[in-house]
Amino acid sequence: MQSIVPMQCLQREYEADKETFLSVFDAVCSASAFCDGDFVRAFEREFAAHLALRGCSGVNSGTSALFLTMKALGVGRGDEVVVPSATFFATASAVLMTGATPVFADCDARTWQISPESVASLLTEKTKLIVGVHLYGGAFDTNAIGKLAGEAGIPYIEDACQAAGTKIGGKRAGTFGAAGCFSFYPTKNIGAFGEGGAVVSDDEALIRRIGFLKKHAQTPDGDHLELGFNMRMEGLQGAFLRVKLQSLDRAVERRRAIAAYYRQAAERSGALRYQQSLPGTEHSYHLFVVAPGSRADFTAYMRDRGIETAVHYPIPLHLQTAFYGGYYRGALPNAEALCRRCVSVPVSPLLTDAETERVYEALRDYRGASPEES
Ligand SMILES: Cc1ncc(COP(=O)(O)O)c(C=O)c1O
16 A cells, blocks of 8 residues: 655654754753743744844744734724735734734735735725735735835734745845744744744834733733733743754755746646746745645545645635624635635655655646636
């Protein structure tokens, strides 16, 4: 029986550096540095330096990073925040958590990134913030979104949860907007051994405010000045992430090499569309996503070849039950078409060459209907 080509290789990642991880675990436990503390401080410094930014605040998830950034920027009840519809739920649930209203933008038909034209059509005097998402590890058009935000006199932030290692004009994604929000969920390009996230920015006052809000808005003398939250990063995660950061760029290079190979296969198939990158940007391939004419047909075909697939994401946010009705401003045809067809295939840097070869051959030989024919 043939082995399965897995979507994730978390166990392999652990085994590859097990001794280091166990010694890091011992160091954190020996120091009892479980919540926040020196290991998190060191990771914050190292992650900020990696991005060539002045500030980083480690938090307990990407969702918290988004929520705290919005709170720190003063987003709240009565405000509108423009977000893409084709993204993970948390980009918009973080808006709801502040009391503001998410307003959904369509994506571009080729890059699948937030469409500046769609954003422009949604701006009102109530718009307080634009959130761009570097979807799947590709880059959204920070120039165009930055220009729109500037003209409207509001900030924009980058949801870089899928974009560790992505570059725009040689600079790292997450460093262009008022702040960048990262997730360190275990499957991300740099993943913790549990939940984790970070907010990064050159605005040190913003980073300090996030540091205050994530620790119950508490002063050194024990007064709580407002509603704060417990959204600190755990010491163990900070310590593991310091190890992972050292190999991030190497792992992303391997993702890029695998993706380049798969793109050739998709071209040769002729029945599969894949995400296009904007000129001057370097995709980090958190996910390699294809769009066949029929998702059911393609996933069954891959299953027959022993290759796992996943769907990111089956329902655009403007049609999610949690949002539908309140924030729906009309059809978003590109986001709906993407969510109807998208299929992610294995692109982990720890796949063996034999495994990526099997994915390559399956993509190359796929002869189902193309999106244009279906
Ligand atoms: C685009 C995007 N935004 C936000 C999040 C939320 O991150 P977390 O799962 O760490 O809360 C994720 C992670 O899944 C994501 O992919």
